Amino acid sequence: MTIREINFDGLIGPSHNYAGLSLGNLASTRHAGNISRPRAAALQGIEKMRANIGLGLVQGVFMPLPRPNNDWLAALGADFHLCNHALAANAMSASSMWAANAATVSPAPDTGDGRCHLTVANLKTMAHRSHEWPDTLRQLRLAFADGSAFAVHDPVPPAFGDEGAANFMRLTEEHGQSGLEIFVYGVSGGPYPARQHIEASRAIARLHGLSPDRTLYIQQSEEAIAAGAFHNDVVAVANERVLFAHEKAFADRDGSVEAIRERFPSLEYVEVSGADVPLDDAIRSYLFNAQLVTPPDGEMTLVVPEECRETESVWTWLQAHLASNGPIRRVEVVDVRQSMANGGGPACLRLRVACDPARVDPRFLVDPDKLDRMAEVVKAYWPEEIDGRELQSETLVRAVRDARNAILELMELGELSSN
Template sequence: MIREINFDGIVGPSHNYAGLSLGNLASSRHAGHVSRPRAAALQGIEKMRANLALGLAQGILVPQPRPATGWLASLGVTFDDAEPVLAANAMSASSMWAANAATVSPAPDTSDGRCHLTVANLQTMPHRSHEWRATLAQLRLAFAAPAFTVHAPVPSFGDEGAANHMRLAPSHGQPGVEIFVYGVSGGPFPARQHLEASKAVARLHRLDPDRTYFAAQSDSAIAAGAFHNDVVAVASGRVLFAHEQAFADKAALFDWCEARIDGFELVEVAAADVSLGDAITSYLFNSQLVILEDGTTTLVAPTECAETPSVKAWIDRHLASNGAIRRVEYVDVRQSMANGGGPACLRLRVQCDPVEVDPRFLVDDAKLDRLEKVIEAHWPSEAHSGAIQDPAFVQTVVAARRTLLAELGLETLEESE
């Protein structure tokens, strides 16, 4: 039976605030601050526990090898000799944001009846551009069954994965429509998702053109710091939850969805109620929009939403109105938020039959207990972005990841980069 599985990226032991992501306001604002890798990873574990308690299926993706010595070698430098900015790019833990790992089209949407995943190339940001090799290795291991096809990244054009992709369907196991959101411009900030990449992914996934839509993100959203679509819009089931200023031509998109999805429900937040600034600071739309077993559409939101007056007021009004979103659960992922990623950034949604997935990548409470013990014992308590080349810190990072892989029986990934 097809279910939606959220595969969360475990926050890596090298988690630090180097401020590498241009256009990501939270990342820039916290550049140089002291990060707490252990607390960040434990917050992620607690979010997964909360999802399991809601009855959701939960998976994991593991941290990538750091430092990224292979990438540095391709630039003709070793980690010890690298300039600080190159060292920071090689130590980034940004693969924890699994929403950027790949774009996923479930079997009901594809002409060959397979679930297709295309690994994102992330080439618009140096610190992320080298992630795809290790991501490809993980996904080809996790989804090795014949039910899946895992594609290598699209070349040449910027692709940042599921963070710019939405799916609407009557249920996870029924045919749906897929919406690819791309950027054109955004003032001083780059548009990271290119239309050409989105079209290539749709072709590789063998999607029906009549049930595939390419929507331009609004310039104002990008300029305000919505570096990915999932900062201003998210979809699940029949519900599209979006900010009023998310899309360049919202009317055309909404009409298209209504014509193809029976019972389509639009939840649009007016700029007069929640400004783009408040939406981006609180990461309201970077919440996980999920459907519980009883059919209740639920928002798993960061605690910052409860602490932002305009956002909390909107949520309370919507719940009181019996709107499409019937329940909100708040989770603390502050360490991730400070580096520019909320609950939705931390997960890659895959609609599939769980029995087809390598069980090492699926978790229950007992496995989370084991992972928690590894993190508590081996993850650094603090990381200073200016000291990431310290040999003792590097040794701790390498050993911590190795211990985690051994706990999960995934030692073959140790040399995956």
Template structure:
């Protein structure tokens, strides 16, 4: 069985809007109330997926979840009328949220080489800290169990109990000599009491490790720096990213950076740790540019490339540091900027948009895997059915709701995924 890394990107849904629902996400808050462009957003995401295919990487897709979510509206006692109360407006906006496009929060994934039963384990994230995201996991599990239905190779777990907040792969890193080798799984959690919520609970991470049957000797549980959370790093993947033997991190990512690096090197002697000092790129610039919310990828020739948002490439401090890095002899040999501005404006960069799964592609439901023709088919559906623009005051509009629902139905029909209707 040939194990490779598959990046499953979330397609931006037709209800993509800027309601500013995510406390602690500075980009989301700063664009609250702006008009959004769902069609452009989805096409930008598809272009990023096509970019990965052009690099000869295996690319997967997750489809948008059903929105507006009638179950949430019913549970909150909201009817079809447009609300006038501000609190009701935010609750209705939650039912319309397209945040499931950020599939780094869909689940935590442990590949087969790391688990006791030799299967790839996935645990859906409960996302309980944010109301608009806490509704996602039930539909996410349905999709995961369809994509990874081969029980000989996969185990998909329900979310951990909601008393322990779990945000999925955005607070989880894996390092290994190669994707198909046994790895070191690094779970990053936050402590409560700061300016913004610490979304990942330590006990949620420990529960996931137990559910996945991981060897405790090859697990690390690391605290995220409180100052990083306070500065807007609501997930660890805003300040650090790992791939195979390489950790790429801001020096202020972890509460105990030197202890973290020592523990990694002790368990993975071949580890290479690339640290960006605050003197070169401030924590504020790192978060504003989403330098670390990047895809650190191993290319077919064995070299590594960093796929970053254009915002990072255009920021002078970040560009200067990247140019210096590329002029050296480090493990990251290419920097590849991509345009995901619509996602960035709502607080999610290239890494937020994808869930990494190490598996044999032949064991995955082929409807969730992409080639160029399939991307063309999806792009045609998006161009025809996705709204061009949504203003936050449009949320709750019945005609727009019908458009959004019909757009998703058309996509599922095209992909042959009507089980998810």
């Protein structure tokens, strides 16, 4: 079995809009009410996937979920065209595009039964995301249907909030070896909710059969959450031996790093100080919500949004790190502005799954040719723009459904048609 890290990106859906539904996500709040451009957003995401393939990475994709979510509305006794605008906006959310929140993933070398385990996230904290998991689970069970290689779990009961891989990190010598799994939870976020509960993280560790001595729980910094780091991946990211973090990422910085190093002695810790990059700059630019990856050439690469280049303190730090011959050897810049305006950078858009690609349903894996065909469907069917005041328009609803059906037909994923 050959284990490689696969990045599964969420294709940005045709209902992508700026409703400002995510409390604590400052970018989402700042852009609430703006005109969104779903077609441009999806094409930007496709180009990011193409760039990853260009680096030599294995690339996967998840489909947009059915929108509006009429099953959810029916459970609330509501009709999409008759309900209030706020409820309709929650039902039309395209936030499943941020696949980092789809699930928590433990690769086979870490688990008790030697299978890759995935637990779909309940996302209970935010109404617009809380209804994603049933349709996300359907995709996970299709993509990872090989029961000899994968175990796909139902969500943790919603008494405890779980936001998936956005609050999870893994350190390992290389992806095919056993690693240290780090669950980052919140206690308080000041004016904003701490979305990941330690009880949910502990439940996932038990479900995945993780060894206690290879599992660690670290508390998020309240200061970081209050500043807009609603998920840990806004202030920290890990890849193989490297942990790249802002000094304000964890509630107890010194104790957290010491605990990690005790369990994983070969840790390479790369810290960005607040003096070099203020926390606000780090969050606004999404420096840490980048993809930290190891291409086949071994040159560890940080895939950052264009906003990093436009933020002086961030770009200065990155250039200095590259010049110092540090662990991060290369920086690649991508344009995901439509996602960024809703609070999601390159890392938000992908779920990392370390497994044998041959065991994954090939319909969920992409190459440049498939991306070309996906782009043609997007150009033909995705709305060019959406005014958030018109979310309940029958014309828009029909366009969103037609677009999703067209991409499912292209990908031969008719099993996902619904609603």
